[in-house]
Each structure stands twice: as C-alpha cells, then as structure tokens.
Amino acid sequence: METVDEFRTRARTWLESGGLPRLPEGERWDPLADDDDHASRARELQKMIWDGGFAGICYPTEYGGLGLTVEHQRAFDAETCEIHEMPFIFSTPTHSICGPTLLDCATETQKQRHIPPMLRGEELWVQFMSEPSGGSDMAGALTTATRDGEVFLLNGSKVWSTYAYRADYAICLARTDWSRPKHRGLSMFIVPIHDPRTTIVQIEMIDGNKEFCQEYFDDVEIPLGNVVGEVNDGWTVASRLLFHEKTTVGRVSPYVSVPYRDATDTSMAGFVALARAGGRIDDPDARRKIGQIEMLLTVQAHLTGRIGSGLKTKYFPDQAGAIARLFSGTTYVERANIGLDLAGPDAVVWEGDDDRQNVSMAYLLRQARCIGGGTIEMARNVVSERILGMPREYAADKDVAFGDVKRGR
C-alpha cells in the first residue's frame, strides 16, 4: 500500500500543479452558500479530484476508490481543507453516509451502478429518512411503499433532507408491511429525486437559510431492483446508515474530508478579536472563556481521534460514535454562549455590516447542533444502553403490528 508520506507527496505535487483551485487569500469556504452555482461548482471540483486520482480515499478499489486508510484521508484534508476550493457538498451525506451504506448493504449491481458516479461528482445523494410525524423515532416511518406489479408505489412525506432539490438520488426508508411490528415492516429504497409525482418544498430556517427540504410523494414508481437489502429488512440497512451518520456528525467518518472547524463557526482568532473589540482582552474572566473554548475544541479533537481509532480496532462498539456526537453538541452550546458573552451588546444591535452579527446567529441556531444528525438525548440513550449496557427504555410499540400502534391522542 502507498505509505501516507508517499501519498501526501503525491497530493502536494498534484495540488501544486493546479489540481484544485486555491481559495482566494483570506477567503473561507462557506458550506451554507445557498446558490445553485455553488452546487454545480461542487460537481466540477469532485470531478477534478476523481481525475487527479484522489476520490474515495477509503472506498474499495473495485468501486473506483483508492482502498487506503483514514490516515491517508486526514493527510489529504491537511493539504486541501481551508486552502483549496473543495466539493464539501458531496461529503455529507453522499460520501459519508449514503455511499458507505450501499457498500454495507447493496447488491453488486447497485454498487457498481451508483458508487463510481458518486465519486466522479455525477450523483449527489440525500437521505429520505425523517418524517414530519417522526422526530427521533425513525423506525416509526409512515411513508408507504406498496407493491404494484413490477414496481413499488411510494406515498407519504419526508423531511430534513439537505438540498434535495439539487440532488439526484435519495436513500429512502418506507413501510412495506403494516401488519408486522414496526422495525420488521420497513424497506430501504434507492429513489431518483426528480419525478413528476414528487413535490419538493424548501424549509426556511431561523437565519433565513433554505438548505433543508420536505418532499411529498404521490404514487411515485420505484423499480423492484431499487430495494436495498431484503424487503421488510430495511431497518438493518437503516441501522448501518445511522451508524455512518453518527460517525459523520461526531466527525470521525473515514470517508470524507473534515475541516478542523466548520467554516461558519467563529474561529479562535474571531474570539480573540471579539474580546479585544469589547475592550476585554486583559479581563481575566474573558481570558478564562477564551481558554475554555480552546480547551474544549482541543479536547474534542483528541476525543474524536480516540473514538475513530477505537472504532477501527474494535476497542469501542459501533455505537461509540454517539460519544463524539454528544460531546460535539454540548461543546457547541458552550461555544455559542461564550461567543455571545465576549461580543456583548454589539452582537445584538449593529450598524451596517458587522461580523459580530454572526455571533448572535450562531447563538439563535445553537440547539440545531444538538438536534440535527440525531438529538443529544438519543445519543445519551445510545451511550447508556448500547455502550454501558443499561436497560432499554420501555417501548409501547414493541412486538405489535405497526398498524395497531397508537400514533396520537
């Protein structure tokens, strides 16, 4: 296998020869840039990475990947993230969640059909998992796929899919048998997104962002060959998908480039600047807060490293990604609070265009980091039940035909 050093050298040479365009000096990549040019640019960039021989670093070679290790991926990250334009739109969920789930559960035909196009930047994927009625109870899906001759007919609604209207395919969990208990009547499907019988609506968030979508299905036809795994065994596939989601949200996925910090987050330089602008740079209380954030972010990096290695060596069970997910949620809360504190009133009333408005926006959207990708309460259930082995919560829908389960007052 190519060593990490050899790989890094090869990546550097490629980047120096213009493999990927550099970000303009001082500019940071904005993952939430809400324009369609950004999405088509990501397709071009992913194609450049494919042509350069760096796509799918941890994907198996038989599906177009490089078959290398997470250390190779991190070496590539260090050379690219925050320096070059990167197709981060492909990272999550296409490369970090949907692709790995197909690797785990799909047929050879399905893998050959979809994974190379994902790595070439031709197929952008989303997840059709959550439902308006469901919240954290993902297995309580009401969206139904009914067998009709050579197709399934999909009816219902999914929500919280990121940029679904720009994507090409979704991995979709739907109920195929209402007479079975809830986990045993589900199936997973590959669903082409653009269909005249699918309506996509964008959801506006607190900060005006419209990345999330809701979809409505009205007799959408899905070919039989698009079932992933066995019919009625979709929860097995969903469990793998949730595992990959946890590792992604906990920042320990080996499959994607992970910038050390989210580009929209206030950087350490930003916190120092806030304290200085507020005249508090020599105030011990402000300095302790700066120290606290630096401490938390550093410990978070150490913890994700530990969980990532431990998952690989089986020191930790698969569910240990929940530990990293819980830490990232609670850390973000402290970080948003401290940012608001350091900025003082300038974060809430400003003239013209002031960077400090980002601090109040981060604060207003604080809980999103404790909800999206699985709530921290679900993570706490997973840590206590699946890692510490404590008794599971009582479930009223266990071993009951899902059609008979109470779904509201």
Added chain:
Amino acid sequence: MELELTDDQRLFHETSRKFLDVNMATTAVRALAANPDGFDRDWWRSGAGLGWTSLLVDESHGGGAISGTGLADLAIVAEELGRHVGPGPLLAVNVVANAVSRLGSAAQQAAVLPGLLDGSQMATWCLRDAGGKWTRHSASTATAPTGPRRPEAQSNEPAAVASARGVGFEINAKKVMVEAAAQADWLLVTAATTAGPTQFLLPSTTPGIKITPSTSVDLVRRYATVRFNGVQVGLDAVLGTVGHAAQNIERQLQVALVLQCAEMTGAAGKVFEFTCEYATDRYSFGRPLASYQALKHRFADMKTWLEASYATTLAAAAAVHAQGPDAPRLASVAKAYVADRTPEIIHDCIQMHGGIGVTWEHDLHLYLRRVTLLRAMYGTPDEHRERIATIVIEREDAVNGNR
C-alpha cells in the same frame, strides 16, 4: 486508558495492578491515614522495584522506559495508583529524578539517582512560594531567545531568592504545599537569582532548612511548608545552569500535570465503574436505578467526560514527551479539562449512591479527596484556562500581525 498497549506495557501494567490489588486495598489506604508518612517505606521500595521511579531516568543512569515513551509508561502507573487511591510520592520523586537525569552533574546523578531508583530515598520539588502562584504567564515567554530579561514577564519566575555568597549562594525562601517534604532526602528548590531563575538540589538535612508538616484534604498524601533561612550552598548544588532554569521549570510542571491527569482519570474511572454496577444492582420502585432515563443520561454524560479525559491526557503525555512547541498548551488543556470534569464525575457518582455516598464508611470520599487535592495542586482549571488564553492570544496575534 490506552486503547492499545505494547506487550511489554501490558505486562508492566498487570504487574503494577496486581501489586496494588494485593497491597493497597482501600482498607489499607484507610489504615495508612494514621501513619505520619502516609505510606510504608518497604512498600515504596517494592514499587520502585517494579520500575515506578526508573521510567523518566536515562538508561545510562540505571533507568529506562518500557516503551519509547517513558511518560506514557509512567502514566499507566499513575492511573493505576489513582484507581487504588494509593499513597506515595510518585509525582514528586519522578519529577526530580527526571530533572536530575537530564540536567544533573555526574556527581549529582551519582549521589541522588541510585537511592531514588531503588526506592530507599525520596526527593521532592519545592516550587510554590508562600503567597505565590503555580504558573505565571505563558510558557512561550520562557523561550524568548534574546533581549534584556523582563522580570515581570518571566515564566515561573520564583519569588524565593538565592543571593550570591562567595563561590555559592544563600537561599532564603518559604515554600509551601511541598509534597512529601518531611519524607524526602533531597529537595529541588526553584529560586530567583540576579541572573534569572535557578534550581538547587540539596539534602533536606542542610542546615537552615526547617520543614513543618501541613494537613491535606487527602488521607495519605503528605505536604509540608519548607523554610530556607540563610541556607548556604555551593555552586555544586545548582541543577542545570545559573539563571537559565525557566524552560526546565516549565518542563517539570508539564510532567507533573500529565501525572496528575493520569491519576485523576484513574480515580474517576474506577468510581464510574463501580457506580455503574451499583446502579444496575440497586432496585427502587421495583426496577434497577440504571433503568431510569433521568439517571442513564447522566451516566452517558459521565462516560463522555471520562473518554475525553483519557483522550486529552494521552495527547498531553505524548506532547510533553516529545517536547514540541505545543507541549505547554496541551499540558494545560489536559489539566484544565480533567481537573474540571473528574471531580464532577465523582460528585455525580456520589449522588447516584444516595445517602451512603456521603458517609465516612463508603470509599467514595477517598477518591473525591484525591481529585480535589490534585485539582488545585500545580494550578486550578481556571489558572490553566488563563494560561491557555495567553498562548492562544499570542498565537493568533502572531498570525494576524497584531501588536
């Protein structure tokens, strides 16, 4: 704590663990509370025989690490000692042994190291001045290469004074919270001279030294105030170079911080484990405590803090061993985090136990005492947060060209 140990480390860990299991049950720790030394000297010699004092000493002086990273090996012992809330001057002896191994003259090494290595003698570090602080400003000022010395900005600049007297020095100081000072044969003293911070290594029996035992919150860790009243020492007592001790003081501090973190994670890890068992075994309202979601979620938080403590302690041990530019920051990050979280873990575990948890009879308080002690020694979390901030502000200003 370690995800993977080498075969040699695993054997070393097993040996130390079994030795402590046999000799240092909590009943033994309780019995030692009445012992003025807090530990048995034969017991300490046996620990030294297992390698507890050799790991940070160079092979050429009779020491040697188990793996390539002596500090990681020693952290295994510190963690296990924390799991047993065991006594003994592990931190004090190892900090001095390491300093003498790295900086000592041949005569100092010959005089001090054999006794420390075989456990027949003890040594400790006299750092904190009465009314002083553990840490001063950032470590990076300590490495400022040139320019006039700025007394205000010197890192760890000691307030104890050593004045030139003929061909030696006269030390006048009041050092407080010195671990195992009344048990120590050798004292490493950090003091200021007109040339800058300087360290001296001297026998604790040197005329002019007065040692007064203090009382500590821990049942078996002993501390004392050490007064140096006109203590006359020759140049041969200087450890390292006159006036250039700042970097060495910083490194000794980092080693101490890593060992503290390992010991605190050991104590909290042990408490967490037996509290999980307790919550599974104890029933109320017809079901185990561990079945209540309100409690399960707190266990999940504790597990997360514990894994994060392990992770940051190991990262600090590696950084301090390597002595790269990141060592001061990572040592302080580990101390600030571990000393903040581990007492909270133990308090939460006491809450899980209910009334029995706040009795003298239950062992929980032994562990709480230990982490409460270590939390404050060599800097509280807040002191380390401030030290981290200084490093961060200097780093960001350097990048952005401010000031």
